[in-house]
Every structure is written in structure tokens, then in C-alpha cells.
Amino acid sequence: MHNTIGGLGEFALITRVTSQFPPTDDVILGPGDDAAVVAAPDGRTVATTDLLVEGRHFRREWSTARDVGHRAVAQNFADVAAMGARPTGLLIGFAAPPDLPVAWAEEFTAGVRDECAVAGGAVVGGDMVGSDTLTIAVTALGDLQGRAPVRRDGARAGDVIAYTGHLGLSAAGLALLERGIDGPADCLSEHRRPSPPYARGAEAALLGATAMLDVSDGLVQDLGHVCRASGVRIDLDSAALRPEPALLEAVAVLGTEDPGEAAEAARGLMVAGGEDHALVAAFPPDADLPGHWHRVGLVSDAAGTPDGGGGEHEGPVTVDGRASRREGWDHFRRG
Ligand SMILES: Nc1ncnc2c1ncn2[C@@H]1O[C@H](COP(=O)(O)OP(=O)(O)O)[C@@H](O)[C@H]1O
Ligand SMILES: Cc1ncc(C[n+]2csc(CCOP(=O)(O)OP(=O)(O)O)c2C)c(N)n1
Ligand SMILES: [Mg+2]
Ligand SMILES: [Mg+2]
């Protein structure tokens, strides 16, 4: 019996892993040749890639291999959804030390397979290499189904900002894990296995979204990209940012007794916490939004403000007209 991937060897591991992935109707040729062939019925393919690095994005003591598999898919197909596209294909680069248990690789694969079943895409290939640091590099493909992509540069003054999915739960989950606290469960599970509302990306496109992205680094920071690309400002209404019960509970567990302070701390996590992969979009003011799109802000003109929408201390995204005190994630600033 080979318990480590070093004992099993590269090609036996590839066979074990690739045999787990059922093809979908989009897959013309799956894993096994020099490249895969994925249908692009619309003739335009959305392509995106994100890395997961052990110690930076996940810890093996905090997340199971299955969790990391789910997360690798979610993080990437959320970007596909954020373009208004439907997930189709996935390529998985797997860099691992030879003493990694085979069971870890297999459980990771099961997580990938199960999240693909939720999102609707298929694994069509990947790569395996040895590395001191366990690193997962995923490339995701999507189909626009004949629609125009929803970019970051289309928001216009007068548009409303709305989100769907969760905000702040993942950041709360991370804070709980850092403190060794094992609840509330919804926050821990959202951190370990984010649940992006994949199908609502295409829905937003059909509802007339003018700009969209998924929240990976923090709502305020990520909406800043929309502002810079669109040449607008965005003001969020704190009263419209309603924390979910699990988030309020997490904040209480993390040490805020006062209910007023708890609500404030929860909103802090909603505007600055990343990795829930909620979808946030700008819509024309008359858009007929279903209830799962929560209206939280307004787009205004950047003209007349310093720096075309915010100086060094006031970014283009404000909360109740004021700069947000909390920043989002920056890979290099935070080390
Ligand atoms: N090393 C790179 N080479 C080329 N493009 C990159 C690189 N890193 C990031 N990008 C591009 O910059 C944009 C912003 O990246 P990122 O902030 O990671 O987006 P997201 O949060 O949606 O994953 C994306 O379009 C991405 O493809
Ligand atoms: C062990 C650990 N520490 C810290 C974090 C928090 N964290 C890591 S990366 C990140 C931002 C999102 O990841 P990124 O690679 O920037 O994805 P992208 O924005 O490109 O989608 C956050 C909040 C984490 N998930 N795990
Ligand atoms: Mg990225
Ligand atoms: Mg994104």
C-alpha cells in the first residue's frame, strides 16, 4: 500500500484523480490527452485563474482536504459567475510535497468533484508537480450563453448596488479558527467551503447589471475596482447592511457584549471581510430585483471629487458618506 503520493508516484496519482471526474455535455475531450476540448456554444469563453497556497489561503489543521477541494472550485467559478457566465470547465494545477498522504489528494479530489456538481462545471485537466509548499492553481472557463460579459467598468451614476450571497461569515469563521473557537457553525463552514450563488451571475446579467464582481478581498475594497473602472463613486448605506444571525452570534462569541457594538462589528466584517464570494452588482435604478438581491448602496458621479473619486484617505467607496475605517485583503501588504 502506498500511503504517500511519493510512494504512489505521479502517474498513478493522475489516474486516481482523473478517474473521479465525470464529464458534462460541455466536455468534448476530457483529461488524458495533451489538452482538453471544451464546447463554447456562444463562441466566447470566459477564462480566469486563482491560486490557493497552504498557509496563505488555508491551513490543513483548520480545513479538511475536502474543504480545500470545494474552496478551490468555489473561488474560481465565482469569478466566472461574476462575469455573468455559466461555469463549464476547470483545470487544476496541484503542487504538493511527496510526503502528502494519498488520502489527502483523494479527499481533495472528492471536494472538487462535489463542488463541480453544485456549480455545474467539469474538470477537464490539470497538472501535478512536486513542491515544498502545497499549492493549488485553478483555471476556470465559462460560457456567456450569447450575452455580453458583465464587466467592472459599466456602473453609472444613479445605479443601485445590490449583493446576493453571504457577507462577513467567512471572515468571522477565520477569526474564530484563529482563536480556536468551534462555532457558530455557519461561519466556520462558510470559511471552509464558501457557497457562491453561481446561478445568480447569469441572473444579474439578465436583470440588466451594468457592473459586477465577486467579493473576495472585502466589499469596500472590491467595489473600489468598480469605481476606478467605471469612473464613479459608491456610497453604502449601513442600515441596509443587515448582518445574518450567525454573524451577530460570531461577533458576540468573539467578545463584543454590547448589542449596539456587536451590530457595528458585524457590519465591519460585512464591508471588509473577504472570501464569502458573494456577488455584488450595479443595476439601473428601475431594475426589478428579486428579494435575494439586497440593495445596499448607490452609484454617483466621480466628477468634482478630489482624485476623481477619493483622495489618499477617502477611497471612492464610502459608508454613510464617510470613509470606511477597515481595509480589505492585500496579499503583499499583509505579508
Ligand atoms: N500575474 C498576473 N498576470 C496577468 N494578469 C493578472 C495577474 N494577476 C492578476 N491578474 C489579473 O488582474 C485582475 C484582478 O485580479 P484579482 O484581484 O486577483 O481578481 P479576482 O479577485 O477577481 O480574482 C484579473 O483580471 C486578473 O486576471
Ligand atoms: C490561513 C489563512 N489566513 C488568512 C486567510 C484570509 N485570506 C487569504 S487570501 C484572502 C483574500 C482572497 O484571496 P485571493 O487570493 O486574493 O483571491 P482573489 O481576490 O484573487 O479572488 C483572505 C481574506 C485565509 N483564508 N487563510
Ligand atoms: Mg484573483
Ligand atoms: Mg473576483
Ligand SMILES: [Mg+2]
Ligand atoms: Mg484578492
